[in-house]
Amino acid sequence: xxxxxxxxxxxxxxxxxxxxxxxxxxxxxxxxxxxxxxxxxxxxxxxxxxxxxxxxxxxxxxxxxxxxxxxxxxxxxxxxxxxxxxxxxxxxxxxxxxxxxxxxxxxxxxxxxxxxxxxxxxxxxxxxxxxxxxxxxxxxxxxxxxxxxxxxxxxxxxxxxxxxxxxxxxxxxxxxxxxxxxxxxxxxxxxxxxxxxxxxxxxxxxxxxxxxxxxxxxxxxxxxxxxxxxxxxxxxxxxxxxxxxxxxxxxxxxxxxxxxxxxxxxxxxxxxxxxxxxxxxxxxxxxxxxxxxxxxxxxxxxxxxxxxxxxxxxxxxxxxxxxx
Numbered sequence: 537x538x539x540x541x542x543x544x545x546x547x548x549x550x551x552x553x554x555x556x557x558x559x560x561x562x563x564x565x566x567x568x569x570x571x572x573x574x575x576x577x578x579x580x581x582x583x584x585x586x587x588x589x590x591x592x593x594x595x596x597x598x599x600x601x602x603x604x605x606x607x608x609x610x611x612x613x614x615x616x617x618x619x620x621x622x623x624x625x626x627x628x629x630x631x632x633x634x635x636x637x638x639x640x641x642x643x644x645x646x647x648x649x650x651x652x653x654x655x656x657x658x659x660x661x662x663x664x665x666x667x668x669x670x671x672x673x674x675x676x677x678x679x680x681x682x683x684x685x686x687x688x689x690x691x692x693x694x695x696x697x698x699x700x701x702x703x704x705x706x707x708x709x710x711x712x713x714x715x716x717x718x719x720x721x722x723x724x725x726x727x728x729x730x731x732x733x734x735x736x737x738x739x740x741x742x743x744x745x746x747x748x749x750x751x752x753x754x755x756x757x758x759x760x761x762x763x764x765x766x767x768x769x770x771x772x773x774x775x776x777x778x779x780x781x782x783x784x785x786x787x788x789x790x791x792x793x794x795x796x797x798x799x800x801x802x803x804x805x806x807x808x809x810x811x812x813x814x815x816x817x818x819x820x821x822x823x824x825x826x827x828x829x830x831x832x833x834x835x836x837x838x839x840x841x842x843x844x845x846x847x848x849x850x851x852x853x854x855x856x857x858x859x860x
Contacts, residue, residue, distance in 0.1 A: 539611060540567035541747050542591070542626075542715060547605035549590055549771075551817075552598070558817035560586055561771045562825070564605070565844060568715065568747050573738075575762035575779060576751045577794065581814055583771040584751050585631075588717050592628050593617050609715070627708035628717040629737075632724055633700035636707075637692040643703055644688030647672040650710050675706045679736060698729040702736070709740060716741060716748045723753075730754065734761060755798055759783055764850060767791045770815050770825040773844075777851040787853050789830045824855070832857060 549561035560583050568574050576584050589595045591607055593614060607614040614623055630636045638646060651668040669688075676684035679702045692700055701721060708716060718737055722730030734752075738761050741748045750762055758765055758779055765782050767775040767790065775788040786792045793810040812829035815821055821828055827837040836856055845858045 538569070540608075541570045541572075541610065543567040543606075543608045544587070544591070545606045545608070547587070547590065547607065548603045549586060549595075549600065550603060551600055553818065555818055557601075559771070559820055560817050561590070562820070563841070564771070564773055566766060566773060568749060570714070571745055571747055572764070573741065573748050573750065573762045575758040575765040576749060576768060577753075577755055577758065577765060578768035579794070579810075579814060580753075582768045584768055585719055586771075587768075588628060588719055588749065588751070591717070592623055592626060625714045626717065627713045627715075629701075629704050629708050629719060629721045631720045633697065633704045634692065634724075636704050637700060639692055641691075642688065643690050643692065643695075644669075644672065647675070647688070647703075647707060647710065650707050671710060672706075675710050676703075678709065678740065679703075679706045681706070697725050698733065701725060701729075701733055705733070705737060705740070709744070713744075713746055716746050717751075718748060719751045720753065731757075755783070755795065767794065770820070771817070772825055772841075772854065774826065774854045775852070778849070781849075781851065787847075787851075787858065788855050789832050789857070790826045793829075 544564055544566040547561050547564040548559070550557040550559045564583075564587060566587070578584055586595070590602060591609075591614065602615060609623060609626065617623055648665070648668045651671050672688065673684045676687060681687050681699070681702055687695075687699075692703070695703070705721070716737070721737065722733045725733065734757055737748070750758070752758065762779045764776060765779045766773055767782070767788065769790045775782065775786065775791045782791065783795065786795050790810070797809050810829060815825055815828070821838075823839050824830070824833075824837045824842055827833040830837065834856060842854045842856045842859070844852045844854050846852050847858065
């Protein structure tokens, strides 16, 4: 089988704090094939965004440290890429469109700068400004922005939340990209706009034949937008399966509890949620990080970290219940 487009192998990462290292990522394994749509779910603070920022090489150098593992993109080790400059061939749409756009520059200035300095036009001869402008106008049209010429003259504050998010999508899509990372792109938007944004991203990915990693708390949207889903808890990948299989029959105790917490349209009562609280990364539990909250926990779970058990058909679970 062809090597994955992106592969993370045994990634450990920690943040420096005054109280000591906060050990966030612990042995993360993750991969994405060409033209594959992969979802990533988990509670807030489970390390989803940190994992994506490790891929992009944009974590602050003074506070964040990758202590072990590899990140391979097209078989190239991204850990050798200089921090803070991003990675060629990968774009990321962040959660907050307001924080992602510079308030003192117009939309046009920001998009044209991306077109010029990302070198998506190559060694273009002639009027680079004109070619950059044409590319930006086309990209704005691709994200369904009405009257792109007028929008280019606006400042971010003059646009609605949904329009700002479309601008961020346009920034991410300017030029050729192999992999798009969408980190909860509809978090700050109302539900109708969220649906529009997610459908737009899916449409553009299909048209451009990109791969995508979609992070979302709207777990139900994963069914139509992704091929496989990873479930993450406290900096560890606990389960991965084809999307429909995971949503219909989750196996890891955490995935079961997480999906049971999702409100149902049938109104079958209110979920009590997952017992307990996520661990403090300064004092992470020994063994399986979920064992203090797990009703199936055994003595072995408190002492040893479970391996990833391969159940076949692209399904893997990190839990001793499936050891045999």
